[in-house]
Amino acid sequence: MCTVIPHWLDKQADLSPNDIAVELKDGTTITFSRLAENSREKARKLVAANVTKGDHVAILSGNSIEMMETIHACSYLGAVVVLLNMRLTAYEMKQQMQDANVTLLIIETEKKELTECRQITFEQLEDLEADREMQLIEEINLDKVFTMMYTSGTSGFPKAVQHTYGNHWWSATSSSLNFGQHHDDKWLVPLPLFHVSGLSTMLKGIIYGMPIYLLEKFDVEEVHDAIMHKQVTMASVVTVMLQRLVNYLGDASYPEAFRCMLLGGGPAPETLLQQTKEKQIPVFQSYGMTETASQIVTLSPKDALRKIGSAGKPLFPAQLTIRGKQAGEVGEILVKGPMVTTGYFNRPEANEQTFSNGWLATGDVGYLDEEGFLYVVDRRSDLIISGGENVYPSEIENVLLQMEEIFEAGVTGKKDSEWGEVPVAFVVADDNLTTDAMFSFLRDRLAQYKQPKEIYITDELPRNAANKLVRHALKKLF
Amino acid sequence: MCTVIPHWLDKQADLSPNDIAVELKDGTTITFSRLAENSREKARKLVAANVTKGDHVAILSGNSIEMMETIHACSYLGAVVVLLNMRLTAYEMKQQMQDANVTLLIIETEKKELTECRQITFEQLEDLEADREMQLIEEINLDKVFTMMYTSGTSGFPKAVQHTYGNHWWSATSSSLNFGQHHDDKWLVPLPLFHVSGLSTMLKGIIYGMPIYLLEKFDVEEVHDAIMHKQVTMASVVTVMLQRLVNYLGDASYPEAFRCMLLGGGPAPETLLQQTKEKQIPVFQSYGMTETASQIVTLSPKDALRKIGSAGKPLFPAQLTIRGKQAGEVGEILVKGPMVTTGYFNRPEANEQTFSNGWLATGDVGYLDEEGFLYVVDRRSDLIISGGENVYPSEIENVLLQMEEIFEAGVTGKKDSEWGEVPVAFVVADDNLTTDAMFSFLRDRLAQYKQPKEIYITDELPRNAANKLVRHALKKLF
Numbered sequence: 030m031c032t033v034i035p036h037w038l039d040k041q042a043d044l045s046p047n048d049i050a051v052e053l054k055d056g057t058t059i060t061f062s063r064l065a066e067n068s069r070e071k072a073r074k075l076v077a078a079n080v081t082k083g084d085h086v087a088i089l090s091g092n093s094i095e096m097m098e099t100i101h102a103c104s105y106l107g108a109v110v111v112l113l114n115m116r117l118t119a120y121e122m123k124q125q126m127q128d129a130n131v132t133l134l135i136i137e138t139e140k141k142e143l144t145e146c147r148q149i150t151f152e153q154l155e156d157l158e159a160d161r162e163m164q165l166i167e168e169i170n171l172d173k174v175f176t177m178m179y180t181s182g183t184s185g186f187p188k189a190v191q192h193t194y195g196n197h198w199w200s201a202t203s204s205s206l207n208f209g210q211h212h213d214d215k216w217l218v219p220l221p222l223f224h225v226s227g228l229s230t231m232l233k234g235i236i237y238g239m240p241i242y243l244l245e246k247f248d249v250e251e252v253h254d255a256i257m258h259k260q261v262t263m264a265s266v267v268t269v270m271l272q273r274l275v276n277y278l279g280d281a282s283y284p285e286a287f288r289c290m291l292l293g294g295g296p297a298p299e300t301l302l303q304q305t306k307e308k309q310i311p312v313f314q315s316y317g318m319t320e321t322a323s324q325i326v327t328l329s330p331k332d333a334l335r336k337i338g339s340a341g342k343p344l345f346p347a348q349l350t351i352r353g354k355q356a357g358e359v360g361e362i363l364v365k366g367p368m369v370t371t372g373y374f375n376r377p378e379a380n381e382q383t384f385s386n387g388w389l390a391t392g393d394v395g396y397l398d399e400e401g402f403l404y405v406v407d408r409r410s411d412l413i414i415s416g417g418e419n420v421y422p423s424e425i426e427n428v429l430l431q432m433e434e435i436f437e438a439g440v441t442g443k444k445d446s447e448w449g450e451v452p453v454a455f456v457v458a459d460d461n462l463t464t465d466a467m468f469s470f471l472r473d474r475l476a477q478y479k480q481p482k483e484i485y486i487t488d489e490l491p492r493n494a495a496n497k498l499v500r501h502a503l504k505k506l507f
Numbered sequence: 508m509c510t511v512i513p514h515w516l517d518k519q520a521d522l523s524p525n526d527i528a529v530e531l532k533d534g535t536t537i538t539f540s541r542l543a544e545n546s547r548e549k550a551r552k553l554v555a556a557n558v559t560k561g562d563h564v565a566i567l568s569g570n571s572i573e574m575m576e577t578i579h580a581c582s583y584l585g586a587v588v589v590l591l592n593m594r595l596t597a598y599e600m601k602q603q604m605q606d607a608n609v610t611l612l613i614i615e616t617e618k619k620e621l622t623e624c625r626q627i628t629f630e631q632l633e634d635l636e637a638d639r640e641m642q643l644i645e646e647i648n649l650d651k652v653f654t655m656m657y658t659s660g661t662s663g664f665p666k667a668v669q670h671t672y673g674n675h676w677w678s679a680t681s682s683s684l685n686f687g688q689h690h691d692d693k694w695l696v697p698l699p700l701f702h703v704s705g706l707s708t709m710l711k712g713i714i715y716g717m718p719i720y721l722l723e724k725f726d727v728e729e730v731h732d733a734i735m736h737k738q739v740t741m742a743s744v745v746t747v748m749l750q751r752l753v754n755y756l757g758d759a760s761y762p763e764a765f766r767c768m769l770l771g772g773g774p775a776p777e778t779l780l781q782q783t784k785e786k787q788i789p790v791f792q793s794y795g796m797t798e799t800a801s802q803i804v805t806l807s808p809k810d811a812l813r814k815i816g817s818a819g820k821p822l823f824p825a826q827l828t829i830r831g832k833q834a835g836e837v838g839e840i841l842v843k844g845p846m847v848t849t850g851y852f853n854r855p856e857a858n859e860q861t862f863s864n865g866w867l868a869t870g871d872v873g874y875l876d877e878e879g880f881l882y883v884v885d886r887r888s889d890l891i892i893s894g895g896e897n898v899y900p901s902e903i904e905n906v907l908l909q910m911e912e913i914f915e916a917g918v919t920g921k922k923d924s925e926w927g928e929v930p931v932a933f934v935v936a937d938d939n940l941t942t943d944a945m946f947s948f949l950r951d952r953l954a955q956y957k958q959p960k961e962i963y964i965t966d967e968l969p970r971n972a973a974n975k976l977v978r979h980a981l982k983k984l985f
Contacts, residue, residue, distance in 0.1 A: 032510075032673075032845045033865065034824040043879055044807065044820055168826075195510075202680050206715065209688045212808065236823070237684065329522065330690065342522055345714070346512040348646075367510045387511065401521055 032171045032195070037235050038065045038101050039167065049240040051094055052215070052259070054251055059094055061238070067094075068101035073159035075102055078133060078149055082107035085130050085177070087146075089113040089122070090137040092222050092245050095151050097231060099135055100176075100222070104194075105165040110176045111189065112223040116418070116476040119143055121187075125179050129189050129374060171195030177374055178225060180319045181421035189374035190319045192225070199367040200229050200322040201236040203344035207327055208263070208289055208313075215240045217255050217264035219247040220417070226265050226293055229323035249273045256287050263287075267294030267417030268301065269449055271312065275304050282308060289313055293324060294417035302337050316340035316405055318419075320389055322368045325349075326403050339402040340395075344368075349403060352390070356399050359406055362391045411500050413442035413450045418478045420452050422500055425481060428474050432467065434459035439490045440481060441503040454481035455490060455503055462486075510649045510673065515713050516543045516579050517645065527718040529572055530693070530737070532729055537572055539716070545572075546579035551637035553580055556611060556627055560585035563608050563655070565624075567591040567600070568615040570700050570723050573629045575709060577613055578654075578700070582672075583643040588654045589667065590701040594896070594954040597621055599665075603657050607667050607852060649673030655852055656703060658797045659899035667852035668797045670703075677845040678707050678800040679714040681822035685805055686741070686767055686791075693718045695733050695742035697725040698895070704743050704771055707801035727751045734765050741765075745772030745895030746779065747927055749790065753782050760786060767791055771802060772895035780815050794818035794883055796897075798867055800846045803827075804881050817880040818873075822846075827881060830868070834877050837884055840869045889978050891920035891928045896956045898930050900978060903959060906952050910945065912937035917968045918959060919981040932959035933968060933981055940964075 034040075041050075042065035050061045059067075080086055086108045090096040103110045111129045113122050119142035126134065126146055134146045135154065175197060177189040216234065218241050220227040234241040242255050247270050255261045264287075266274070271292055290305075290312045297314060305312045313333055315324040326349060328341030343349040347366030354360035365388045372380040383390055393412075395405040413420040422440035429438035437457035442450035456467070464484045471480055491502035512518075519528075520543035528539045537545075558564055564586045568574040581588045589607045591600050597620035604612065604624055612624045613632065653675060655667040694712065696719050698705040712719040720733050725748050733739045742765075744752070749770055768783075768790045775792060783790045791811055793802035804827060806819030821827040825844030832838035843866045850858040861868055870890075873883040891898040900918035907916035915935035920928035934945070942962045949958055969980035 033843075034845065035826050037823075040823055044823070045809075202684075205683065205688060206680075209690050210683060211689065212687050331523075345515075345518055345522070348513050365511075367512065 033168050034171065034198075036105070036167055036169055037198075037232075038068060038104075041065075041235050041238050045238045048238060050234060051097065052240055052242045053094070054242075054244060054255070057094070058240075061235075064094075064098065064101070068098045069105055069165055070159055071098050071102035071154065072105035072165055073161065073163055074154050074157040075106060075108070076160035076163045077157040078154065080106055080108050080133060084108045084132050085111055087111040087113050087122075087126050087129070087131040087134045088136075088223075089115065089134060089140070090151075090223075091115060092218070092227065092243055093137075094243070096137075096222055097243075099151070099154075100228075100231075104169070104175060106163075107166050107173070109174050112176060112178050112228065114179070114223050114476065115221065116478055118473050118476055120474045121476060125187060125189070128187070129177055169194045171198055174371075176228065178223070178228075178319050180419065181424040186427070187424070188376050188379055190225075190370050191372060191374050192322050192370060196322040196368050196370060197229065197232045198236065199346055200324075201233045203346055203366075203368060204233065204324065204327070205237060206345045207329055209330075210237055210239075211262065211288075213260070213286070214262045215242055215260055217242045217244070217252065217261040219244045219252050219270065220265055220267070221246070225317075225319045225323050226267075226417075230265055249277050253277050256283050257281075261287065263289040263291065265291045265293065268292065268297045269416045269447065271297070271305070272301055275301065275308065275310070278308060278310075283310060287311065289330075291315055291324065291327070293317060294414060299338060306334065306337065314338075314340050316362075316393075316403060318391065320370045320383075320391075321347075321364060321366070322370070325364050325366060325368060328402075332402070336402050339398070339404050341403060342401060343403075349397075350388075351395065351397055354396070356397050356401075359394060359396045362393045362395045362403070362405070363388045364391060365389065411441075413440075413452050415442070415445070415450050415452065415478055416448040420450075420479050422452065425452055425454060425471075425475060425479055428471060429454060429456060429467065431474075432458075432462070432470055434462040435467070437490050437498075439498050439500060439503050441500050443482070443504075443507060445482075451482040452479065453503075453507070454484045455487050455506060456484060457489060458486055511646050512649065512676075514583070514645055514647055515676075515710075516546060516582075519543075519713050519716050523716045526716060528712060529575065530718055530720045531572070532720075532722060532733070535572070536718075539713075542572075542576065542579070546576045547583055547643055548637055549576050549580035549632065550583035550643055551639065551641055552632050552635040553584060553586070554638035554641045555635040556632065558584055558586050558611060562586045562610050563589055565589040565591050565600075565604050565607070565609040565612045566614075566701075567593065567612060567618070568629075568701075569593060570696070570705065570721055571615075572721070574615075574700055575721075577629070577632075578706075578709075582647070582653060584641075585644050585651070587652050590654060590656050590706065592657070592701050592954065593699065594956055596951050596954055598952045599954060603665060603667070606665070607655055647672045649676055652849075654706065656701070656706075656797050658897065659902045664905070665902070666854050666857055668703075668848050669850060669852050670800050670848060674800040674846050674848060675707065675710045676714065677824055678802075679711045681824055681844075681846060682711065682802065682805070683715060684823045685807055687808075688715055688717075689740065689766075691738070691764070692740045693720055693738055695720045695722070695730065695739040697722045697730050697748065698743055698745070699724070703795075703797045703801050704745075708743055727755050731755050734761050735759075739765065741767040741769065743769045743771065746770065746775045747894045747925065749775070749783070750779055753779065753786065753788070756786060756788075761788060765789070767808075769793055769802070769805070771795060772892060777816060784812065784815065792816075792818050794840075794871075794881060796869065796871075798848045798861075798869075799825075799842060799844070800848070803842050803844060803846060806880075810880070814880050816882065817876070818883050819881060820879060821881075827875075828866075829873065829875055832874070834875050834879075837872060837874045840871045840873050840881070840883070841866045842869060843867065889919075891918075891930050893920075893923070893928050893930065893956055894926040898928075898957050900930065903930055903932060903949075903953060903957055906949060907932060907934060907945065909952075910936075910940070910948055912940040913945070915968050915976075917976050917978060917981050919978050921960070921982075921985060923960075929960040930957065931981075931985070932962045933965050933984060934962060935967060936964055
């Protein structure tokens, strides 16, 4: 049975018209009613740009109120939003837009390298004449796809994770069942809205009727300032950000009203968690991925101090199991729940491999203790998490192998004090090929954060009996 | 697409094993893990009583932990619970059990008048041997029916409202989106669990991981004591209870931590609301019915003082409209949302009349102000609300007309300082029939609260041109 609810932004604009929906560091604010009005107006202008129900519309933008309005505008037309990572190269963006059947790219400022795609800037959109006749969508069907975001996974070929309205809804309500919901909550978003971490908090704001404090990007001073002086009560961060915040905080401490630092994006070092404990920073470790529409496992407030190092238990509507293992045994993490994506766009094979009976095989490795708390031992064996961004070795290897002079390539992560990990490549290549040439080849084809920081030329790569690359053995070659 | 979540009691027992789930006035408490264990054990014993998936099992009990466990036990087997109102006569109960295809009645203490039904008492159930082989249900499908409760409606023939797990889920999460959810919340339940008001709070407790303070029945001293001294933060009451509480409170005031007195069960007099305002009692008016799995419209904390007398706005996932009317115009209230029942059991005609495109025609009358706040002008024109119980005139009339000597019958509500309203009957009857004979006839066939307090013999009843009874004109006959 399909579940239908009123359009969530209209609804919140009705319930809390004059409450603040978004606050920026320069003091700019926008209320729920204004946000809804502007979004509806943008939807009417998108009609003039020929966007219709079911269209796939890409958005390429840094965090801003305009970007939020554009995302909501698409929902008023029933268009699917494809969120592009700003850090990608033009080459990668084109690949994704083609794969996702994007018919229009809405962009902050014109991008010459993407002229093949039909583009419209925020400014150009404003100049279009709004269609006053168009009947905007008033009810949301939770089964419909709202957003898509790319992730590479083990195959090395980026795939679009589809999020239904229901995935986002369940993610938001599950989180509030865990953290509770206070009328004075204000959630800081220093993470990009093109990531599920940022997007999910933006939608929590709409669903809870809670203001979000939106930063263009992470800046340690700005985040510190927001927590200390802007009545922020919750914040989403990744490990590298938390480390910088802790250093910046020094001997000071956060206000008591600050009740949750939600930590995602890869395992946190024990020393960092000890530091936050000493400074009484209310850190909640969590575990999630694009496929789970953000956190699916979170340490609850009552267990936070008792279970340092654990990611917690699956949220109320979610389930978790370690494939074929008992408590204490390490194995693959499987998750299930209404916040889990229904599948990758146009990837029947990957879907068959990844999903079974509603269970998502994460590829990540962990164990449950006797009380059922999850400890993530390693993200999917080959995943590199660099500054909160997922980097997939196979994706980098695939690009390297596009050079004719490279015969074999293997990529792995190397510990890095600033970013957690950085990718490093090993190649078997023609003698005439220089690493400079390789770096230069990669520059246009891979986002900065995916670029190997080092490339080593070697005679052979470690392989197993079946001649399969053994990536973890690459670490021994450092 | 059907939504599946882990069994909610197992889940809360996993998340908060040692937290208090229920507290009684004598100090008895039970934790979530014990509540789950006991309920699972009862489920295994019910197998020995031949209960299987899909069975309809009636429960007849006053509020108790045993009753809660029995309700949950049925969910572990996939049996549907038919909740019987303790105040009904044996005659009414038998009617309902027959109508609902009940195969087993689970009862607090044996009831001789119901021997035709297969009965088992709580005590007898305990003596059965638990089936250790039975695979209990581990996942809840939100589309499945969990409970049924009777309501009469305009037809005068009681109908079973079916509640799916999803109806209860959405009711609980919608309420927390409105009221927020605090980790120190404790909700007082002085209302019967066989009513949707009590049952829905019991399930909120499970879903939020919140203790409920359960009373056997409403008692003004006990409720007062719980609010003053037992750290209760929220309570559900009906108008008649609130009036008594206000009188009892006198010049004292409730602790600040007491943050919500949720008021349901019919419109509250303006004077009472003024009194509560003066005494700073955080009263939240609401509007709902069995069909909406409790409140569907509630005044939010931020509008409570500004909109005294209004029932508020529909909860986040719900919609409301006044059929064919603009703001300010009085008309029939229609509601829609995932907490609304999917229909009455085995009543295709009533379902066709009541539901259309997901909208429920409530029969109640009200208007929306310019800002969209609901003012309930009158419950469905003929409904009498007596001490929070719904009394349907047509049901009483139907029983009266079963007496051969009664030719016509009309019932209406009369204002009553204690109960809000009480039913009063007017009959056209054979000269030889005495009112004593009528009262005596009704005694076994109608619950006490449905019994007319007065019966008047008259020559004719007010009828319109189509010869239809005009019930509101009866009031002129007092």
